[in-house]
Amino acid sequence: MPLHFRSLKLTGKLPLIFFILIIACTPAAFAQFYKLKVSVPSVQSVAGQQNVAIPIFMSNYLDTVAAYELTFVTDQPDLIRFNSDYVDTSGTLTSGWQYVSVDTAYETGLEIRAMANMVYDPIVHGIGYPQTGQIPLVKILVDIESMPDSISSYFANIEIMANVYDFCFSDEEGQTIGLEHEFYYDTLWYNCNEWLDDTVCNDWEEVTGPPADTMVIDSLHPYLDTTQVGINNGSIQVVKNCMGSAGDADCSGSLNLLDAVSVISYLYKNGASPVCRADCNCDCVINILDISCLISYLYGVGSECNCCSCSEWDASCL
Ligand SMILES: [Ca+2]
Ligand SMILES: [Ca+2]
Numbered sequence: 001m002p003l004h005f006r007s008l009k010l011t012g013k014l015p016l017i018f019f020i021l022i023i024a025c026t027p028a029a030f031a032q033f034y035k036l037k038v039s040v041p042s043v044q045s046v047a048g049q050q051n052v053a054i055p056i057f058m059s060n061y062l063d064t065v066a067a068y069e070l071t072f073v074t075d076q077p078d079l080i081r082f083n084s085d086y087v088d089t090s091g092t093l094t095s096g097w098q099y100v101s102v103d104t105a106y107e108t109g110l111e112i113r114a115m116a117n118m119v120y121d122p123i124v125h126g127i128g129y130p131q132t133g134q135i136p137l138v139k140i141l142v143d144i145e146s147m148p149d150s151i152s153s154y155f156a157n158i159e160i161m162a163n164v165y166d167f168c169f170s171d172e173e174g175q176t177i178g179l180e181h182e183f184y185y186d187t188l189w190y191n192c193n194e195w196l197d198d199t200v201c202n203d204w205e206e207v208t209g210p211p212a213d214t215m216v217i218d219s220l221h222p223y224l225d226t227t228q229v230g231i232n233n234g235s236i237q238v239v240k241n242c243m244g245s246a247g248d249a250d251c252s253g254s255l256n257l258l259d260a261v262s263v264i265s266y267l268y269k270n271g272a273s274p275v276c277r278a279d280c281n282c283d284c285v286i287n288i289l290d291i292s293c294l295i296s297y298l299y300g301v302g303s304e305c306n307c308c309s310c311s312e313w314d315a316s317c318l
Pocket of ligand 2: 284285
Protein backbone atom coordinates (compact mmCIF):
# COMPACT_ATOMS: atom_id res chain seq x y z
CA MET A 1 0.00 0.00 0.00
CA PRO A 2 2.77 2.55 0.75
CA LEU A 3 4.36 1.63 -2.57
CA HIS A 4 1.03 2.23 -4.31
CA PHE A 5 0.65 5.59 -2.58
CA ARG A 6 4.19 6.69 -3.53
CA SER A 7 3.56 5.66 -7.12
CA LEU A 8 0.41 7.80 -7.26
CA LYS A 9 2.28 10.81 -5.91
CA LEU A 10 5.03 10.45 -8.52
CA THR A 11 2.49 10.18 -11.32
CA GLY A 12 0.86 13.36 -10.15
CA LYS A 13 4.18 15.21 -10.35
CA LEU A 14 5.09 14.03 -13.84
CA PRO A 15 3.31 16.82 -15.76
CA LEU A 16 5.05 19.39 -13.56
CA ILE A 17 8.45 17.73 -14.12
CA PHE A 18 7.94 17.73 -17.88
CA PHE A 19 6.87 21.35 -17.76
CA ILE A 20 10.02 22.30 -15.87
CA LEU A 21 12.15 20.32 -18.34
CA ILE A 22 10.56 22.11 -21.28
CA ILE A 23 11.17 25.51 -19.68
CA ALA A 24 14.76 24.59 -18.87
CA CYS A 25 15.57 23.24 -22.32
CA THR A 26 13.80 25.74 -24.54
CA PRO A 27 16.28 28.68 -24.46
CA ALA A 28 19.29 26.45 -25.21
CA ALA A 29 17.45 24.63 -27.99
CA PHE A 30 16.46 27.86 -29.70
CA ALA A 31 19.87 29.41 -29.19
CA GLN A 32 21.49 26.59 -31.19
CA PHE A 33 18.96 26.42 -33.98
CA TYR A 34 19.72 28.14 -37.25
CA LYS A 35 17.79 28.10 -40.48
CA LEU A 36 21.11 27.94 -42.25
CA LYS A 37 24.72 27.69 -41.23
CA VAL A 38 27.91 28.15 -43.26
CA SER A 39 31.27 26.88 -42.06
CA VAL A 40 34.88 27.17 -43.10
CA PRO A 41 36.84 24.21 -41.70
CA SER A 42 40.28 24.37 -40.15
CA VAL A 43 42.67 22.64 -42.52
CA GLN A 44 46.39 22.07 -42.87
CA SER A 45 48.54 22.55 -45.91
CA VAL A 46 52.13 22.87 -47.02
CA ALA A 47 54.06 26.01 -47.89
CA GLY A 48 54.35 26.61 -51.60
CA GLN A 49 51.27 24.58 -52.57
CA GLN A 50 49.05 26.05 -55.25
CA ASN A 51 45.30 25.72 -55.65
CA VAL A 52 44.65 24.13 -52.27
CA ALA A 53 40.92 23.37 -52.23
CA ILE A 54 39.14 24.43 -49.05
CA PRO A 55 35.60 22.99 -48.80
CA ILE A 56 32.90 25.34 -47.58
CA PHE A 57 30.08 23.55 -45.77
CA MET A 58 26.44 24.51 -45.41
CA SER A 59 23.74 23.15 -43.13
CA ASN A 60 20.25 24.09 -44.18
CA TYR A 61 17.03 23.03 -42.53
CA LEU A 62 14.03 25.06 -43.68
CA ASP A 63 14.50 26.34 -47.23
CA THR A 64 15.70 25.28 -50.63
CA VAL A 65 18.85 27.21 -51.52
CA ALA A 66 18.83 28.35 -55.14
CA ALA A 67 21.30 31.25 -55.03
CA TYR A 68 23.98 32.55 -52.76
CA GLU A 69 26.72 35.09 -52.39
CA LEU A 70 29.67 34.58 -50.06
CA THR A 71 32.70 36.75 -49.37
CA PHE A 72 35.90 35.56 -47.72
CA VAL A 73 38.80 37.53 -46.30
CA THR A 74 42.02 36.50 -44.58
CA ASP A 75 44.24 38.14 -41.98
CA GLN A 76 47.36 36.84 -43.79
CA PRO A 77 47.01 38.14 -47.35
CA ASP A 78 50.80 38.11 -47.82
CA LEU A 79 50.97 34.40 -47.07
CA ILE A 80 47.84 32.95 -48.65
CA ARG A 81 46.18 34.19 -51.79
CA PHE A 82 42.64 33.41 -52.88
CA ASN A 83 42.32 32.21 -56.46
CA SER A 84 39.86 34.66 -58.01
CA ASP A 85 40.05 33.09 -61.48
CA TYR A 86 38.46 29.74 -60.79
CA VAL A 87 36.11 28.16 -58.26
CA ASP A 88 35.87 24.39 -57.82
CA THR A 89 32.30 23.02 -57.86
CA SER A 90 33.20 19.37 -58.53
CA GLY A 91 31.55 17.04 -56.05
CA THR A 92 29.79 19.93 -54.34
CA LEU A 93 26.18 21.04 -53.92
CA THR A 94 26.84 23.80 -56.46
CA SER A 95 27.85 21.32 -59.17
CA GLY A 96 25.77 21.80 -62.32
CA TRP A 97 24.48 25.25 -61.41
CA GLN A 98 24.04 27.52 -64.37
CA TYR A 99 25.83 30.58 -63.04
CA VAL A 100 28.90 30.59 -60.80
CA SER A 101 31.24 33.56 -60.69
CA VAL A 102 34.28 34.36 -58.61
CA ASP A 103 35.96 37.70 -58.13
CA THR A 104 38.27 39.67 -55.89
CA ALA A 105 36.70 41.52 -52.97
CA TYR A 106 38.20 43.91 -50.44
CA GLU A 107 41.45 43.90 -52.47
CA THR A 108 42.71 40.56 -51.15
CA GLY A 109 39.45 38.74 -50.41
CA LEU A 110 37.23 36.54 -52.54
CA GLU A 111 33.61 36.81 -53.59
CA ILE A 112 31.53 33.94 -54.98
CA ARG A 113 28.12 34.36 -56.57
CA ALA A 114 26.08 31.38 -57.69
CA MET A 115 22.60 30.76 -59.07
CA ALA A 116 21.11 27.33 -59.72
CA ASN A 117 18.83 28.33 -62.55
CA MET A 118 19.16 31.02 -65.19
CA VAL A 119 16.65 31.57 -67.97
CA TYR A 120 17.73 28.75 -70.23
CA ASP A 121 16.96 25.01 -70.20
CA PRO A 122 17.35 22.59 -68.60
CA ILE A 123 15.88 23.83 -65.36
CA VAL A 124 18.28 23.35 -62.46
CA HIS A 125 16.63 23.25 -59.07
CA GLY A 126 18.26 24.47 -55.92
CA ILE A 127 19.61 22.51 -52.98
CA GLY A 128 16.84 20.71 -51.11
CA TYR A 129 16.67 20.47 -47.34
CA PRO A 130 17.62 19.30 -44.84
CA GLN A 131 21.32 19.52 -45.56
CA THR A 132 23.54 18.51 -42.68
CA GLY A 133 26.87 19.75 -43.97
CA GLN A 134 28.26 16.43 -45.21
CA ILE A 135 28.80 17.55 -48.81
CA PRO A 136 30.62 20.83 -49.46
CA LEU A 137 28.58 23.71 -50.81
CA VAL A 138 31.55 24.76 -52.91
CA LYS A 139 35.35 24.67 -52.75
CA ILE A 140 37.48 27.78 -52.78
CA LEU A 141 41.06 27.63 -54.01
CA VAL A 142 44.02 29.13 -52.22
CA ASP A 143 47.63 29.57 -53.29
CA ILE A 144 50.11 29.37 -50.43
CA GLU A 145 53.30 31.35 -50.54
CA SER A 146 56.64 29.81 -49.64
CA MET A 147 57.41 30.22 -45.98
CA PRO A 148 60.30 32.35 -44.70
CA ASP A 149 63.04 30.31 -42.95
CA SER A 150 62.34 32.10 -39.69
CA ILE A 151 58.80 30.67 -39.46
CA SER A 152 58.07 27.01 -38.72
CA SER A 153 54.32 27.14 -39.27
CA TYR A 154 51.57 29.70 -39.23
CA PHE A 155 47.83 30.05 -39.18
CA ALA A 156 45.89 32.13 -41.64
CA ASN A 157 42.33 32.80 -40.53
CA ILE A 158 39.63 32.68 -43.18
CA GLU A 159 36.59 34.75 -42.31
CA ILE A 160 33.17 34.90 -43.94
CA MET A 161 31.96 38.48 -44.15
CA ALA A 162 28.75 38.51 -42.13
CA ASN A 163 26.86 41.50 -43.41
CA VAL A 164 23.92 42.10 -45.67
CA TYR A 165 26.10 43.30 -48.58
CA ASP A 166 28.46 40.32 -48.69
CA PHE A 167 26.36 37.42 -47.46
CA CYS A 168 23.16 36.32 -49.11
CA PHE A 169 21.24 33.07 -49.50
CA SER A 170 17.89 32.80 -51.23
CA ASP A 171 15.34 30.17 -52.14
CA GLU A 172 13.86 29.39 -55.56
CA GLU A 173 11.33 32.23 -55.26
CA GLY A 174 14.10 34.72 -54.59
CA GLN A 175 13.21 35.03 -50.90
CA THR A 176 16.32 35.74 -48.87
CA ILE A 177 17.16 33.53 -45.90
CA GLY A 178 18.05 35.26 -42.66
CA LEU A 179 17.59 38.77 -44.01
CA GLU A 180 15.46 40.98 -41.77
CA HIS A 181 14.48 44.62 -41.83
CA GLU A 182 14.10 47.19 -39.15
CA PHE A 183 12.37 50.53 -39.43
CA TYR A 184 13.87 53.83 -38.49
CA TYR A 185 13.80 57.10 -40.35
CA ASP A 186 16.96 58.34 -41.92
CA THR A 187 17.64 61.16 -44.35
CA LEU A 188 20.09 60.40 -47.13
CA TRP A 189 21.66 63.25 -49.16
CA TYR A 190 22.91 62.99 -52.73
CA ASN A 191 24.84 65.18 -55.14
CA CYS A 192 24.86 64.67 -58.86
CA ASN A 193 28.29 64.26 -60.43
CA GLU A 194 27.03 64.31 -64.02
CA TRP A 195 23.81 65.93 -65.22
CA LEU A 196 22.57 64.65 -68.57
CA ASP A 197 20.20 67.60 -68.72
CA ASP A 198 18.52 69.79 -66.13
CA THR A 199 16.48 66.93 -64.70
CA VAL A 200 18.31 63.65 -65.38
CA CYS A 201 21.42 62.68 -63.46
CA ASN A 202 23.85 60.05 -64.72
CA ASP A 203 25.85 59.63 -61.52
CA TRP A 204 24.46 60.17 -58.03
CA GLU A 205 26.86 60.22 -55.09
CA GLU A 206 25.80 60.03 -51.46
CA VAL A 207 27.11 62.86 -49.29
CA THR A 208 26.94 63.39 -45.56
CA GLY A 209 24.43 66.25 -45.61
CA PRO A 210 23.38 69.52 -47.23
CA PRO A 211 24.13 71.28 -49.45
CA ALA A 212 22.93 68.55 -51.79
CA ASP A 213 21.02 68.17 -55.05
CA THR A 214 18.42 65.87 -53.59
CA MET A 215 17.50 63.90 -50.50
CA VAL A 216 15.66 60.67 -49.69
CA ILE A 217 13.73 59.78 -46.56
CA ASP A 218 14.75 56.21 -45.85
CA SER A 219 12.85 54.05 -43.40
CA LEU A 220 13.72 50.41 -44.12
CA HIS A 221 17.09 49.00 -43.16
CA PRO A 222 18.04 45.42 -43.96
CA TYR A 223 20.35 43.42 -41.72
CA LEU A 224 21.62 39.87 -41.50
CA ASP A 225 19.93 38.17 -38.59
CA THR A 226 22.67 36.04 -37.03
CA THR A 227 20.13 34.28 -34.82
CA GLN A 228 18.76 32.72 -38.02
CA VAL A 229 21.99 32.36 -39.95
CA GLY A 230 25.06 30.86 -38.31
CA ILE A 231 28.61 31.47 -39.50
CA ASN A 232 31.69 29.49 -38.45
CA ASN A 233 35.00 30.90 -39.56
CA GLY A 234 38.02 28.67 -40.08
CA SER A 235 41.73 28.70 -40.71
CA ILE A 236 44.50 27.12 -42.67
CA GLN A 237 47.63 25.99 -40.90
CA VAL A 238 50.62 26.07 -43.18
CA VAL A 239 53.58 23.83 -42.37
CA LYS A 240 56.93 23.54 -44.04
CA ASN A 241 57.57 21.09 -46.82
CA CYS A 242 58.17 17.54 -45.78
CA MET A 243 61.78 16.35 -46.15
CA GLY A 244 62.41 12.63 -46.35
CA SER A 245 59.96 11.23 -43.82
CA ALA A 246 57.07 12.81 -42.00
CA GLY A 247 58.70 12.24 -38.61
CA ASP A 248 61.48 14.69 -39.44
CA ALA A 249 60.26 17.12 -36.81
CA ASP A 250 63.28 19.42 -36.89
CA CYS A 251 63.39 19.58 -40.68
CA SER A 252 67.01 18.44 -40.86
CA GLY A 253 66.37 16.07 -43.75
CA SER A 254 67.10 12.96 -41.66
CA LEU A 255 65.49 11.08 -38.77
CA ASN A 256 67.38 10.93 -35.52
CA LEU A 257 66.98 11.39 -31.78
CA LEU A 258 66.73 15.17 -32.12
CA ASP A 259 63.37 14.71 -33.80
CA ALA A 260 62.06 12.83 -30.77
CA VAL A 261 63.46 15.56 -28.51
CA SER A 262 61.69 18.16 -30.59
CA VAL A 263 58.35 16.36 -30.27
CA ILE A 264 58.79 15.78 -26.50
CA SER A 265 59.62 19.45 -26.00
CA TYR A 266 56.55 20.46 -27.96
CA LEU A 267 54.17 18.08 -26.20
CA TYR A 268 55.39 18.23 -22.61
CA LYS A 269 57.67 21.25 -22.10
CA ASN A 270 55.75 24.01 -23.84
CA GLY A 271 58.36 23.99 -26.55
CA ALA A 272 57.98 25.52 -29.97
CA SER A 273 55.90 23.67 -32.49
CA PRO A 274 58.00 21.29 -34.58
CA VAL A 275 59.59 23.00 -37.53
CA CYS A 276 58.54 20.20 -39.86
CA ARG A 277 55.86 17.55 -39.62
CA ALA A 278 56.21 15.53 -36.47
CA ASP A 279 53.36 13.17 -37.26
CA CYS A 280 55.57 10.11 -37.65
CA ASN A 281 52.81 7.49 -37.74
CA CYS A 282 50.68 9.31 -40.28
CA ASP A 283 47.49 9.56 -38.22
CA CYS A 284 47.39 13.36 -38.69
CA VAL A 285 47.80 14.01 -34.96
CA ILE A 286 50.97 14.75 -33.01
CA ASN A 287 51.04 12.87 -29.71
CA ILE A 288 53.03 10.37 -27.65
CA LEU A 289 52.50 7.67 -30.29
CA ASP A 290 54.72 9.65 -32.63
CA ILE A 291 57.52 9.61 -30.07
CA SER A 292 57.10 5.83 -29.68
CA CYS A 293 57.09 5.50 -33.43
CA LEU A 294 60.28 7.51 -33.81
CA ILE A 295 62.11 5.54 -31.08
CA SER A 296 60.92 2.29 -32.59
CA TYR A 297 62.02 3.37 -36.04
CA LEU A 298 65.45 4.52 -34.86
CA TYR A 299 66.31 1.84 -32.33
CA GLY A 300 63.90 -1.02 -32.94
CA VAL A 301 62.45 -0.60 -29.44
CA GLY A 302 58.82 -1.42 -28.83
CA SER A 303 56.35 -2.23 -31.54
CA GLU A 304 57.27 -2.24 -35.19
CA CYS A 305 56.84 1.20 -36.70
CA ASN A 306 58.11 2.95 -39.78
CA CYS A 307 57.55 6.63 -40.13
CA CYS A 308 55.36 7.29 -43.13
CA SER A 309 56.78 8.92 -46.20
CA CYS A 310 56.02 12.51 -47.07
CA SER A 311 53.81 11.45 -49.97
CA GLU A 312 51.84 9.10 -47.68
CA TRP A 313 51.40 11.92 -45.19
CA ASP A 314 50.23 14.25 -47.95
CA ALA A 315 47.69 11.67 -49.11
CA SER A 316 46.35 10.99 -45.61
CA CYS A 317 46.46 14.35 -43.92
CA LEU A 318 46.10 17.11 -46.49
CA1 LIG B 1 65.38 15.42 -38.22
CA1 LIG C 1 50.70 10.88 -35.08
